[in-house]
Amino acid sequence: MKETPQEKKIYQDFRPGKLTKEGFLGSDTRHVHEIIEEDKRTLSQLGIEPETIADRMQYFIEEGKKGLESNVDLGDFTVRVNWFRGMLPCPFGEPNLHHKITAVVRNKALNQEITFTQLGVHLIGSHCFFMGHGNRFRLEPDDLVKFLKIN
Amino acid sequence: MLYKIIIATVSMASISAILSILLVIAERYLANYGECNVTINDDEEFRTQGGATLLSTLNSQKIFLPSACGGRGTCGYCKCKVLEGVGPILPTEEPLLTAEEMKENIRLSCQIKIKQDIKIEIPEELFNINEFRTNVAMIRDLTHDIKLVRFSLIEPNEINFKAGQYVQLQTNPYADVKESVSRAYSMSSPNFEKSHVDLMIRLVPDGICTTWVHEYLQEGDDVRIIGPMGDFYIRESDSEMILVAGGSGMAPMVSLLEDIAHRKIDRKITYFFGALTRKDLFYLDEMAEFEKKIPGFTFVPALSEPEPEDEWDGETGLITKPLEEYLQKIDAIKCQGYLCGSPGMINASINVMKKYQMKMDQIFYDPFG
């Protein structure tokens, strides 16, 4: 896919070792735009906006913060949030910074856990980017919607 | 026919060639900023080739401004007052400067480029910051996700710092990580032991520096460190000190306590340490030693999710609980607060301190984001 030199520089930040150790692409060899397009199609089939998913994930982060790194019980879910010092920029080159927060959410009924980060929530909400396949924080949009009980 | 092809090719090539030459000339004139004067504090002055950022130019002159992100424009540490010689505020600076800072000509030195003579102001203590060549003397596990690493100083071989300050660790490239990054860690070693620096480093999931330290760094490796930096240190007075720090946040507190014990300072000190389970506790013996050496010192660990096998009979719940119970009983308005650790814990603890009338200018913490 054709890129300008500026775009090339921006997408370098998705690679391992630039912002995070593993980067945001995992083992995916496709271009960032293609990954986003595929996930957008899945979401439109489900009839859900990425902002809705991001808002729900942010709710878990906010509730989890109150636990000061211990587990918080939210009825059908438990969440544990770890908040580390330092900030990360958005890899899309925007001039905004995000806290280094990791949230582990457990769905009691499904007996499963997912992990996501504050930056990850921004990437989903503002860019519809769910990470490349193979990345440790990759969440399949349809699984995520089911897990978080968004309808 | 051939004649036509030649004419066409030659004319296109000439047009391109003429334009290229014009652009090269333009670039030499426009992109070359020539030599610029950098004046610091109206006192020191040096000449340098323009075009580079203020931060990197200062670094090349062995003047180090704090930087936790290595010049990416994400940490806000490298702020510097620029009196003249720089253009309007860049979009990359805006998220990190407050309105008052902008009014006072404070800029982000990693984003502004030197294009003409420039006058800046730097606090005197920054001239104490050096780049150290060090060697890893020891790596020890404190808990399942925190390591203690000792860096022996080689060149320069001594560091002078106030207990509570931090250094910047420069990673070496490893695995897929091709570039070096710079991250800030508080020193836990006593400031009277000047030939080495101890850091407590907690593993951050997918973190570039902490993964390097936990999985790749070996004893004997050469590592570069820049320091000392930071506004977190003991404010001398008679007032009681309230320390709150969990996890690797304990590092500067250990350094503070070593200093207090060494200088036989006589103040009441209570240290609230929050953790999840017993396996997240460490340095319990060291804290017991401090309680013996410092008459007014009490260590209060609290576990928020003690396991049955922990057989824990100490404080339980979030660290804000014993903190609040304690502040209720005393004249908190006269106390000094020292905090280090997770931003969430710091915010929650400060809220408790404010609730009991502790003054904001008597509460100290490193705002690492």
Add this chain to the structure above:
Amino acid sequence: MENLSPWVIFFASIFTGNILLVYFLGMCSFLSVSKQVKTSLGLGLAVTFVLTVTSALNYIVFFYVLEPLGLEYLRFIAFIIIIASAVQLLEMVIERFSEVLYINLGIFLPLITVNCAILGVSLFMVIRQYNFIQSVMFGAGSGLGWLLAILAMAGIRQRMNEKKIPPALRGPGIVLIITGIMAMAFIGFSGIVQIQ
């Protein structure tokens, strides 16, 4: 066309023959950059500069190099090379003298090269057989017309920010509708003068 005053061409290319609202050339950066008034002004001025300079240069190259040598068919290549160089030069100048604008324009600065309005103006100049002064005025006027359109759009979008727009139309959708309405308004100018 030699009897049309350059000033007539200048004003006509701003209003009655507005390169963007009448000929619909130069849409992509128009749609993306018209979010902010300041950046729109910067980009509009940049486009005006490129248009004026390239009209002049392309005129010289076409009528004094290509035509005498019988190489009119190479005009596309020649024009694009000249436009690309002009944009390169502009980039260097902007980076040097206004880093804020340089960062704000981002990829849209090099994208001026492939802005079809630029190539379009040069090709129109050839088709309509303008002389040198007419070409330069045509280029400058088209640039200012483009600037006028993008500034107007930025102003409108800034006021639309607080309004409720149906989700399907947000972004490019509503902007294209507004552009169409602006174009219809500009039709009101037509008939004042014909420049082709």
